[in-house]
Amino acid sequence: MKYLEMPxxxxxxxxxxxxxxxxxxxxxxxNGAALLVEMGCGKSLISVAVAGELFNERRIRNLLxxxxxxxxGVWEEEFSKFANFDHNLKILKGSLEKxxxxxxxxxxxxxxxxxxxxxxxxxxxxxxxNWHPDMIICDESHKIKTHNxxxxxxxxxxxxxxxxxxxxxxxxxxxxxxxxxxxYKFLEPKIFGKSFYTFRNHYFDxxxxxNHTPVLKESMKDxxxxxxxxxxxxxxxxxxxxxxxxxxxxxYVELEPYAMNTYKHLVRDSFAELQNSEVTVTNVxxxxxxxxxxxxxxxxxxxxxxxxxxxxxxxxxxxxxIDEVTASGKKLVVMARFIPEIDAxxxxxxNKGLRFSIITGEIKNRADEIAKFQNDADVLVFVxxxxxxxxxxxxxxxxxxxxxxxDYSMSNFEQAKARIHRTGQKENCTYIYxxxxxxxxxxxxxxxxxxxxxxxxxxxxxxxxxNPFSNAEEI
Numbered sequence: 001m002k003y004l005e006m007p008x009x010x011x012x013x014x015x016x017x018x019x020x021x022x023x024x025x026x027x028x029x030x031n032g033a034a035l036l037v038e039m040g041c042g043k044s045l046i047s048v049a050v051a052g053e054l055f056n057e058r059r060i061r062n063l064l065x066x067x068x069x070x071x072x073g074v075w076e077e078e079f080s081k082f083a084n085f086d087h088n089l090k091i092l093k094g095s096l097e098k099x100x101x102x103x104x105x106x107x108x109x110x111x112x113x114x115x116x117x118x119x120x121x122x123x124x125x126x127x128x129x130n131w132h133p134d135m136i137i138c139d140e141s142h143k144i145k146t147h148n149x150x151x152x153x154x155x156x157x158x159x160x161x162x163x164x165x166x167x168x169x170x171x172x173x174x175x176x177x178x179x180x181x182x183x184y185k186f187l188e189p190k191i192f193g194k195s196f197y198t199f200r201n202h203y204f205d206x207x208x209x210x211n212h213t214p215v216l217k218e219s220m221k222d223x224x225x226x227x228x229x230x231x232x233x234x235x236x237x238x239x240x241x242x243x244x245x246x247x248x249x250x251x252y253v254e255l256e257p258y259a260m261n262t263y264k265h266l267v268r269d270s271f272a273e274l275q276n277s278e279v280t281v282t283n284v285x286x287x288x289x290x291x292x293x294x295x296x297x298x299x300x301x302x303x304x305x306x307x308x309x310x311x312x313x314x315x316x317x318x319x320x321x322i323d324e325v326t327a328s329g330k331k332l333v334v335m336a337r338f339i340p341e342i343d344a345x346x347x348x349x350x351n352k353g354l355r356f357s358i359i360t361g362e363i364k365n366r367a368d369e370i371a372k373f374q375n376d377a378d379v380l381v382f383v384x385x386x387x388x389x390x391x392x393x394x395x396x397x398x399x400x401x402x403x404x405x406x407d408y409s410m411s412n413f414e415q416a417k418a419r420i421h422r423t424g425q426k427e428n429c430t431y432i433y434x435x436x437x438x439x440x441x442x443x444x445x446x447x448x449x450x451x452x453x454x455x456x457x458x459x460x461x462x463x464x465x466x467n468p469f470s471n472a473e474e475i
Contacts, residue, residue, distance in 0.1 A: 007052035008045060008082045015240045019046045022233040023166065024053060032165040032187035034141075034232035039170040039324060039400060040247045040430030041235050044078045047137055047166060052085040055111040060134035060164060062112050066155065067139035069117040070317035073252050073437070075139070079113065086110035092120065100127045118143050122154035134163050140320065141167035142327050144186065145179035147196045152182045159186040170324050177224055178204060178214045179327075184228075191227050237399060238427045246421060246429045250445070251317055252437045255295070259311035263294050263439060267469045279462060281455040285408065288440055288458070291469060295436035296405045298340040307340050314404060314434045315344055321402055321432060326354060326380045331373070331397045333382045335389065335416050336404035345383055345404065356381040359389040366393070373397055386416050395419040399427035404434055406444045408455075413448045440469060 003017045004024060012020070019035060023046070026033040037043035054060045065075050072091045079089050088110045092099040099120060104127070106112040114131070121128065136158060138144065144152040159165055165187050181199045184192050192199050200206075203224055204214035216224065237243065255263060270287040277283060293299060297311040318334065325332045336342050342360060349356050357373040359366055359382075373382045374397045382395055386407040401420050407413055421429040435441040447454040461468035 006049040007084045008049045009084045010082050013242045015235045016042055016046050019233045020049050023050050026231055027164055030231055034167045036232050037235040038237050040237055041240055043168045045082050048078055048082045052083055062133045063135045064133040065115045065137045066121050068320040070320050072115050075115050087113055089113040092116040100124055103131055118151040122150040125154045136162050136165050138167045140324055141169045141183045144182050147182035155186045177216050243428045249432045250435055251432055252435050253313040253317045254437050255311050255313050270469050271467045284455050284458050291440045293338055295439045295441050296338055296341045317434055325400055331380050333395050333398045333401040333420055334404055335384050335386045337386050337407050341404055349381055354381055355379045356383055358383040360385040361388045386412050391415050396424040400430045402432045
């Protein structure tokens with residue numbers, strides 16, 4: 001089969017070519033299309049290609065991308081890496097006034113792209129409308145699954161005025177079918193109408209105490225599925241036969257200004273202390289350890305007796321990942337190095353009402369925790385401390401692993417990755433690394449990927465007159 005040429009600087013997989021063809025075909029007659037593509041299958045690359053083709057055909061000039069805050073930087077990277085067409089992309093950040101100023105600065109012959117988070121879009125809805133986007137992409141569109149929140153209502157209104165609309169989500173929406181209404185009201189209202197209650201009453205029975213729980217009517221399942229798929233391309237990792245066995249995704253997060261300022265002070269102090277002490281592997285690793293604790297959001301007092309949370313950047317990014325993976329009924333493994341991080345993850349999962357298994361150095365009944373995760377469909381998350389949960393256990397109920405933080409040991413790193421990528425795994429595996437931008441996190445991941453000794457490389461930098469704790473290189 002001969003495919004359209006995709007305007008990207010990469011060789012696409014077969015499912016990405018088919019998805020691109022599907023969306024471009026839909027856009028000949030329809031206003032909206034959905035990419036229901038699991039994490040790790042490259043739905044952002046498909047979106048870049050679609051936007052580029054529409055721009056090349058002179059059908060769009062202004063593109064709005066709406067996504068969770070932690071994903072904004074990802075879009076900048078994806079367009080820089082893949083777009084084989086002229087574009088000008090800016091992330092709307094800072095105060096509302098600064099966001100508006102940045103939005104209105106987007107002009108010129110290239111494709112103009114504004115990236116904004118869901119919490120901001122409704123606050124500058126009027127200005128976005130005046131900017132006249134020709135296309136809107138909603139990434140992780142399950143964020144607007146609730147039809148009456150501010151972000152959803154704003155996007156419903158903006159969608160009415162926008163020619164092309166694309167939603168991206170890794171979730172198999174039919175697992176909680178009521179969630180589809182708001183996303184499709186933005187995308188193509190003629191499919192399910194504009195009234196949530198009409199939609200609900202047509203497809204669902206209300207059951208349970210107080211009749212508050214919607215249950216999809218058995219007689220309506222096929223109709224609902226057919227309507228969803230009428231404008232949707234679906235791709236699951238298990239069905240994408242040309243995917244590599246493992247895929248690495250680096251998710252950069254930006255520390256809050258206060259946390260980043262604290263980090264920079266700690267870098268200066270660490271370098272000063274190194275100049276006034278013996279430069280040994282132990283000494284260097286001790287200082288890196290404290291920096292790594294900070295990038296995970298926590299910093300202890302000088303005496304080590306009390307730990308303070310100074311950043312939620314990684315926790316917020318992890319929450320976005322959790323929402324996407326678990327909304328589809330998939331399972332997830334998260335590995336972290338430090339106990340305060342694990343405690344924060346546990347609290348987040350508990351607040352979300354998600355059941356999880358956990359192994360740290362304090363857990364005695366390891367076999368029970370593993371069995372729960374592997375065999376209980378309601379236990380969606382496994383939380384592990386890298387040093388103690390990375391050996392001798394099988395976690396193949398999940399095919400996605402998040403490294404919240406990293407151990408410096410190559411052996412621990414490889415062993416942790418092997419928990420999901422082993423005999424019994426039926427899907428390709430995806431590894432997501434939460435990396436605090438411009439910090440030691442980048443150095444650690446680079447050392448682990450390139451398989452060289454982190455402490456030795458830092459000592460070499462120091463011997464060459466550099467501050468080895470700053471100016472982290474791009475991976």
